[in-house]
Amino acid sequence: MSPDRVVITNDIRHILGQYLQEHSFSGIAVLVDENTRQHCLPHINELLENAVVIEIPSGEVNKNLDTCKLIWQLLTEACFDRQGLLINLGGGVIGDMGGFCAATFKRGISFINIPTTLLAQVDASIGGKLGIDFSGYKNHIGVFSTPDHVMSDPVFLDTLPEKELRSGFAEVIKHALISDAEYWPGIAQHEFSAQDWPSHIQHSIKIKKQIVAGDPTEKGLRKILNFGHTLGHAIESYFLTHPGNHLLHGEAVAAGMIMESYLSADKLGIPGNEVSEIENFIISVFDKIPISEKDLEPLIDLSIQDKKNEKGIINFSLLKRIGQATYNIPVSRLEMKEALRRYMSIR
Amino acid sequence: MSPDRVVITNDIRHILGQYLQEHSFSGIAVLVDENTRQHCLPHINELLENAVVIEIPSGEVNKNLDTCKLIWQLLTEACFDRQGLLINLGGGVIGDMGGFCAATFKRGISFINIPTTLLAQVDASIGGKLGIDFSGYKNHIGVFSTPDHVMSDPVFLDTLPEKELRSGFAEVIKHALISDAEYWPGIAQHEFSAQDWPSHIQHSIKIKKQIVAGDPTEKGLRKILNFGHTLGHAIESYFLTHPGNHLLHGEAVAAGMIMESYLSADKLGIPGNEVSEIENFIISVFDKIPISEKDLEPLIDLSIQDKKNEKGIINFSLLKRIGQATYNIPVSRLEMKEALRRYMSIR
Numbered sequence: 239m240s241p242d243r244v245v246i247t248n249d250i251r252h253i254l255g256q257y258l259q260e261h262s263f264s265g266i267a268v269l270v271d272e273n274t275r276q277h278c279l280p281h282i283n284e285l286l287e288n289a290v291v292i293e294i295p296s297g298e299v300n301k302n303l304d305t306c307k308l309i310w311q312l313l314t315e316a317c318f319d320r321q322g323l324l325i326n327l328g329g330g331v332i333g334d335m336g337g338f339c340a341a342t343f344k345r346g347i348s349f350i351n352i353p354t355t356l357l358a359q360v361d362a363s364i365g366g367k368l369g370i371d372f373s374g375y376k377n378h379i380g381v382f383s384t385p386d387h388v389m390s391d392p393v394f395l396d397t398l399p400e401k402e403l404r405s406g407f408a409e410v411i412k413h414a415l416i417s418d419a420e421y422w423p424g425i426a427q428h429e430f431s432a433q434d435w436p437s438h439i440q441h442s443i444k445i446k447k448q449i450v451a452g453d454p455t456e457k458g459l460r461k462i463l464n465f466g467h468t469l470g471h472a473i474e475s476y477f478l479t480h481p482g483n484h485l486l487h488g489e490a491v492a493a494g495m496i497m498e499s500y501l502s503a504d505k506l507g508i509p510g511n512e513v514s515e516i517e518n519f520i521i522s523v524f525d526k527i528p529i530s531e532k533d534l535e536p537l538i539d540l541s542i543q544d545k546k547n548e549k550g551i552i553n554f555s556l557l558k559r560i561g562q563a564t565y566n567i568p569v570s571r572l573e574m575k576e577a578l579r580r581y582m583s584i585r
Numbered sequence: 586m587s588p589d590r591v592v593i594t595n596d597i598r599h600i601l602g603q604y605l606q607e608h609s610f611s612g613i614a615v616l617v618d619e620n621t622r623q624h625c626l627p628h629i630n631e632l633l634e635n636a637v638v639i640e641i642p643s644g645e646v647n648k649n650l651d652t653c654k655l656i657w658q659l660l661t662e663a664c665f666d667r668q669g670l671l672i673n674l675g676g677g678v679i680g681d682m683g684g685f686c687a688a689t690f691k692r693g694i695s696f697i698n699i700p701t702t703l704l705a706q707v708d709a710s711i712g713g714k715l716g717i718d719f720s721g722y723k724n725h726i727g728v729f730s731t732p733d734h735v736m737s738d739p740v741f742l743d744t745l746p747e748k749e750l751r752s753g754f755a756e757v758i759k760h761a762l763i764s765d766a767e768y769w770p771g772i773a774q775h776e777f778s779a780q781d782w783p784s785h786i787q788h789s790i791k792i793k794k795q796i797v798a799g800d801p802t803e804k805g806l807r808k809i810l811n812f813g814h815t816l817g818h819a820i821e822s823y824f825l826t827h828p829g830n831h832l833l834h835g836e837a838v839a840a841g842m843i844m845e846s847y848l849s850a851d852k853l854g855i856p857g858n859e860v861s862e863i864e865n866f867i868i869s870v871f872d873k874i875p876i877s878e879k880d881l882e883p884l885i886d887l888s889i890q891d892k893k894n895e896k897g898i899i900n901f902s903l904l905k906r907i908g909q910a911t912y913n914i915p916v917s918r919l920e921m922k923e924a925l926r927r928y929m930s931i932r
Contacts, residue, residue, distance in 0.1 A: 303650065307719075314720050317889065342689075345716060345727045346802075369692060372654075373661050380692045381728055455693075542664070 243387050244364060244443055246436075250352065250391035254325075255285050257387060263348070264321040267313060269336040271296035274328040277397040278354045282327070289325075290316045294332075298478060298487070301331045301371050303379070309339040313347075323348045326385075329355035329402070330362035330487065333385075334377065337368035341383040350387040354394035356406025356435065357488055360413070360442035363388045365450040365463075374479060375543050376471050382455050390443075392436055404430065404523065405488030408466070410438045412495060413445040415516065416462045419561025426519045461565035464555045469574070470494025472540035473527060485527065492524040496584075497577040502556040504577075505567050512560045521584060534578050538571050590734050591711060591790055593783075597699065597738035601672075602632050604734060610695070611668040614660060616683040618643035621675040624744040625701045629674070636672075637663045641679075645825060645834070648678045648718050650726070656686040660694075670695045673732075676702035676749070677709035677834065680732075681724065684715035688730040697734040701741035703753025703782065704835055707760070707789035710735045712797040712810075721826060722890050723818050729802050737790075739783055751777065751870065752835030755813070757785045759842060760792040762863065763809045766908025773866045808912035811902045816921070817841025819887035820874065832874065839871040843931075844924040849903040851924075852914050859907045864931065873931060881925050885918050 247253045258266070266289040270279055273296050292312050294305050313322070326336035326349060333351045340349035353363040369380020395403065407430070414422040421441060425433070446463065453460035474490035499516045502508040529537070541552055552574070555565040594600045605613070613636040617626055620643050639659050641652050660669070673683035673696060680698045687696035700710040716727020742750065754777065761769040768788055772780070793810065800807040821837035846863045849855040876884070888899055899921070902912040 303654065307650065310726060311720055314722065314725070314890070342716075342726050342728055344725065345714065345729055367692065369689075373658055375661065378661070378691065379657060379689050381689055382692055543661070 244390065244447065245388070246390045246392075246439060246443070248391065248393070250389055250393065251282055251285065253389050253391075254282055254352070257350070257389075258285060261323070261348075262321075263323040265290070265316060265318050266323050266325065267292055267316065267318065268325045268327055269294065269309065269332055269339075270327050271332060274332065274354050278327055278352075278394055281391075281393065282352070286325075294335075296328075296331070298331055298371070298474075301335050303370060303372065305335060306339050306370060309336070310343055313339070313343055318343065318347065320344050320347055323350065323386075325349070326351045327354060329353065329358045333358050333362050334368055334380070335370050337383065337385060338370055338380050341368055341381050346383070348386045350389065351385045352389050352391075352394075355398060356395055356403050356439070357409060357486075358406075359390045359392075359395075359439050360406055361409040361446065363390070364443055364446045365460075366454065371475075371478075374475060375540075376475050378543075390439060392439065395435060401486060401489075403435075405486035407433065407438075407523065408488030408492040408495070410442050411520070412463075412466055412491065413442045415495065415557060415560055416465050416555075416563035417445055417449070417561060419559065422560055426515060430523045458565070461553075462555045462563035464565070465557065465563050466491045466495030466498050468494065468541050468552065468554050469497045469537070469578070472537045473529070475540050476533065476537055477527075489524055489527070492520050493527045493529075493581060496520050497581050498554060498556060500577040500580050501554060501567075501569055501573060502558070504573060505554075505569065506556050506558045506564065508557050508559055512557075515560070517584065526581075526584060529578060529582055531582075534575050537578065538574050541574065591737065591794065592735070593737045593739075593786060593790070595738065595740070597736055597740065598629055598632065600736050600738075601629055601699070604697070604736075605632060608670070608695075609668075610670040612637070612663060612665050613670050613672065614639055614663065614665065615672045615674055616641065616656065616679055616686075617674050618679060621679065621701050625674055625699075625741055628738075628740065629699075633672075641682075643675075643678070645678055645718070645821075648682050650717060650719065652682060653686050653717060656683070657690055660686070660690055665690065665694065667691050667694055670697065670733075672696070673698045674701060676700065676705045680705055680709050681715055681727070682717050684730065684732060685717055685727050688715055688728050693730070695733045697736065698732045699736050699738075699741075702745060703742055703750050703786070704756060704833075705753075706737045706739075706742075706786050707753055708756040708793065710737070711790055711793045712807075713801065718822075718825075721822060722887075723822050725890075737786060739786065742782060748833060748836075750782075752833035754780065754785075754870065755835030755839040755842070757789050758867070759810075759813055759838065760789045762842065762904060762907055763812050763902075763910035764792055764796070764908060766906065769907055773862060777870045805912070808900075809902045809910035811912070812904065812910050813838045813842030813845050815841065815888055815899065815901050816844045816884070816925070819884045820876070822887050823880065823884055824874075836871055836874070839867050840874045840876075840928060843867050844928050845901060845903060847924040847927050848901060848914075848916055848920060849905070851920060852901075852916065853903050853905045853911065855904050855906055859904075862907070868931060873928075876925060876929055878929075881922050884925065885921050888921065 324340040351363045353359045366384040369377040372378035470491035671687040700706045713731040716724040719725035817838035
């Protein structure tokens with residue numbers, strides 16, 4: 239798997255136009271949802287006169303096989319061949335699912351990602367993890383395959399609801415916590431409204447690319463990117479099937495990072511003041527998630543299905559210090575339960 | 586993609602036992618259909634005491650997403666993690682679909698193929714093409730990914746219906762026609778009942794591995810393996826949706842090779858006596874397929890969806906001589922229709 243070619247631009251139309259001129263595709267399709275069709279497609283529409291627009295309903299609940307079938311069917315009806323291009327214009331759901339559909343259509347056609355959310359720009363569009371949810375589990379079916387190109391333009395963030403911006407911020411925080419202690423104060427000393435997004439995008443892409451390049455298929459080092467995600471994914475999956483408590487990915491991961499900081503203290507001895515710093519800052523930005531005692535066992539059961547577990551042991555990626563993560567730390571059900579309870583008790 | 590590790594053995598139990606001893610899998614599942622469960626599983630059953638047996642209904646009609654969902658669901662319920670192994674015990678359908686399910690479950694677990702039909706031993710199990718049928722098109726959704734190991738044992742051929750053996754024979758014939766003129770007389774001078782299967786298996790694996798190694802993802806050279814398959818696949822797909830005329834893959838490809846030999850004469854000037862040799866030998870082994878005038882347009886339409894086509898042009902892999910193939914030869918609808926009609930007129 240080659241490393242992602244990622245460009246950050248202030249002129250997406252120019253960059254995409256150049257790319258399409260340099261390549262000769264037999265057909266072009268653009269995958270959008272109702273939001274990116276309205277707010278993002280107009281930025282590039284004039285380059286795509288003959289393109290097939292495939293619109294799917296937005297949201298993680300639609301990141302499933304039924305939506306893939308729709309995408310594959312429309313590519314088929316458009317007589318797409320292996321020299322076709324799929325442009326994924328949207329957030330993580332569009333990028334992950336569109337990439338999976340492209341990587342499996344006729345055993346693989348070209349695709350590029352134009353991430354339109356902060357979350358997708360700083361995380362989902364980098365690293366070649368593609369997939370869909372299945373049977374209640376996140377990204378349960380998928381492949382590793384990198385887009386031919388990733389083109390990020392901060393202009394797309396202007397139309398983003400604040401909630402979405404906050405969701406992406408969780409991954410920015412994570413990247414500093416797992417591998418850049420020096421970058422952390424610049425985040426933690428500012429309120430949410432005073433964050434420097436262009437700088438954060440640049441920084442997150444750099445960190446994530448470095449980590450992925452050393453371990454593209456997650457045999458080892460790459461697992462540190464899962465900090466906050468073992469419990470975070472479980473929380474996200476759990477509330478996905480409990481309507482009325484809809485959570486964004488980053489909101490769940492933010493809670494997961496607090497809980498996994500507690501585990502980091504138990505298992506790796508991260509200093510207590512650093513745990514407090516993490517807890518206080520995250521709670522100042524993200525609403526606390528209403529988890530109650532009855533949710534604990536189902537949440538732990540969901541964690542066991544997580545892809546990074548091996549042989550029934552629940553392995554976590556945890557922090558030794560702010561800026562230093564390590565992986566494959568086995569944690570018992572009881573310890574997980576305690577971390578969840580400690581989160582529940584935050585005032 | 587690494588080249589397949591393929592072993593031909595007379596003692597599958599020993600080879601598989603050794604493999605399982607050398608590796609430490611967190612879980613093992615065996616994919617079978619009702620036929621391989623009855624006839625093939627007993628050969629290796631004692632090695633697999635703790636394995637999950639996943640039985641799916643046999644046949645190309647079940648090589649679809651619904652069956653994949655069943656396989657993924659059972660792997661999930663067995664709490665399979667990324668250190669698990671899926672053993673595909675069966676013919677091409679089991680190998681292609683089981684491989685696709687393994688390559689996409691949690692973004693990829695280990696899998697080995699134990700091909701139990703001649704067709705799978707000489708063709709489907711080699712080369713890393715995985716996939717399922719979709720929307721009436723063969724292998725429309727899939728990936729390139731090689732099994733960790735392929736273990737072929739001729740013992741499995743003993744229980745095979747003659748029709749299945751004949752189907753595999755079509756690919757043996759193809760391998761000689763596209764790249765080994767010297768091997769051809771040894772095939773063509775014997776009746777079906779006098780063919781030397783162990784020698785043919787060895788020869789076919791050698792030829793196919795050589796071709797695939799030079800072009801694993803079918804950018805060029807590998808396309809010669811599609812000789813007989815552009816029209817052959819169309820015929821197979823067409824009769825799949827017309828119950829009562831069920832065709833095996835090799836039966837369709839055999840007809841495709843005759844038709845594409847006619848095209849080889851038109852486009853590349855293969856000598857007429859070689860076309861006659863191919864036509865006569867294939868017709869002596871395979872029943873003629875009852876194609877009528879009304880089938881021609883739908884068959885040609887199906888060919889256009891074939892994965893090896895680019896930009897609406899129908900590209901064929903054809904023969905310059907027996908033993909020499911070339912690829913990307915554009916053929917018009919009219920020329921295809923003429924080849925189909927010439928086949929129809931064989932007495």
